[in-house]
Amino acid sequence: MTPLIERFRDRLPVSAATPVVSLGEGSTPLLHAPRLGKLLGIDLWLKWEASNPTGSYKDRGMTVAVSKAAEQGAKAVICASTGNTSSSAAAYAARAGIPALILIPEGAIAGGKLIQTRALGAKVLEVRGDFDAALAGARELADRGTHALVNSLNPYRIEGQKTVVFEIVEELGGAPDAFVIPYGGGGNTRAYVKGLDEAGLTTPLWSIESDDRPHTLASAIKIQTPVHRPQVEASGARVVAVTDDEIVAAWLQLAREEGLFCEPSSAAGLAWLRRGTELQGARVVVTITGHGLKDPDIANKHAPPPVKVDADPDAIAAAAR
Ligand SMILES: *Cc1c(COP(=O)(O)O)cnc(C)c1O
Numbered sequence: 001m002t003p004l005i006e007r008f009r010d011r012l013p014v015s016a017a018t019p020v021v022s023l024g025e026g027s028t029p030l031l032h033a034p035r036l037g038k039l040l041g042i043d044l045w046l047k048w049e050a051s052n053p054t055g056s057y058k059d060r061g062m063t064v065a066v067s068k069a070a071e072q073g074a075k076a077v078i079c080a081s082t083g084n085t086s087s088s089a090a091a092y093a094a095r096a097g098i099p100a101l102i103l104i105p106e107g108a109i110a111g112g113k114l115i116q117t118r119a120l121g122a123k124v125l126e127v128r129g130d131f132d133a134a135l136a137g138a139r140e141l142a143d144r145g146t147h148a149l150v151n152s153l154n155p156y157r158i159e160g161q162k163t164v165v166f167e168i169v170e171e172l173g174g175a176p177d178a179f180v181i182p183y184g185g186g187g188n189t190r191a192y193v194k195g196l197d198e199a200g201l202t203t204p205l206w207s208i209e210s211d212d213r214p215h216t217l218a219s220a221i222k223i224q225t226p227v228h229r230p231q232v233e234a235s236g237a238r239v240v241a242v243t244d245d246e247i248v249a250a251w252l253q254l255a256r257e258e259g260l261f262c263e264p265s266s267a268a269g270l271a272w273l274r275r276g277t278e279l280q281g282a283r284v285v286v287t288i289t290g291h292g293l294k295d296p297d298i299a300n301k302h303a304p305p306p307v308k309v310d311a312d313p314d315a316i317a318a319a320a321r
Helices: 034-040 058-071 084-096 111-119 131-143 155-161 163-172 187-198 229-234 244-258 264-273 296-302 313-320
Strands: 030-032 043-048 077-080 100-105 123-127 178-182 205-210 238-242 283-288
Touching (some): 034 264, 077 084, 077 131, 111 123, 123 131, 155 163, 178 187
Parallel strands (some): 205 238
Antiparallel strands (some): 030 043
16 A cells, blocks of 8 residues: 555655655545435545544544654654544554653543554553643643654644545545535644645535534544634634534444444534535535544444344344344
8 A cells, every 4th residue: 555645745745854654544445325325415425534544534644743753853752632643643653663652631532542552552641631631731741852742733744634635536536515524623624624725626624513522422522622723713614513412323324324333523524414404415525534443332332232142043033033
């Protein structure tokens, strides 16, 4: 697989001196979803970002951020995270051969993401506080110069993440009528805006947030104060809020209708589209940002449990009805 940095080298701030730290990120499937699209009244395309190496789109930005950190001689990387940034930072730091220090808000990170980060060898500190408090800590250590910050405040993250727009436009053979993505901290919204801008497009972008940011079950967008909010508001992206009930309904529907098991945050866009929006009839690309296995507890709560049965064909046949 061509590394993202090689595929888009001419549109990224890298040079021959940049060591490419890659795990085969990007070049993810763009799936037409005619059945779910018909139910929603749109020509629906799904950008399946869960097929990135650590299971979320964060790898697009992390390959550039960690490659640049390595180029600049960083001795370690640091981030605060609701989970996917930590898994990605841990993986790319391991690949680069440098340590990762991860600050997570106490009790607020999904099980799969935490296990993944631990397994990847990162040092994980669980901060007594929320995401904002963890981020403040990470910024302070970065300021002291001991660690390179790889949160989305790192501009190289945005650079890498913008490449998703180029892929979508290339694969569709043109721009869709709209892009729809989830909105947590807003770094990804800025990346799409930048990608659209550099591709010379004015396609509308909808960014879907939770109506209850501090408490939503969608852990990847559970961010009380989006660090990029001023830039998101100035960007022209249209921000809409959805409820947890809407997210859960959309998330289960995506899995059952199209076979894509994502984490709840990734279904925020579909949750909004299920309301029946002004996008009726339009060609819409919805980005599915992260994998369902990231958050097994949530799936366990909402998916039907297995039915116990004796090891007997008649019993199995009866239970199958
Ligand atoms: C990070 C993340 C988001 C939110 O992206 P922001 O850049 O914080 O707005 C949404 N979904 C998933 C799966 C994520 O990992």
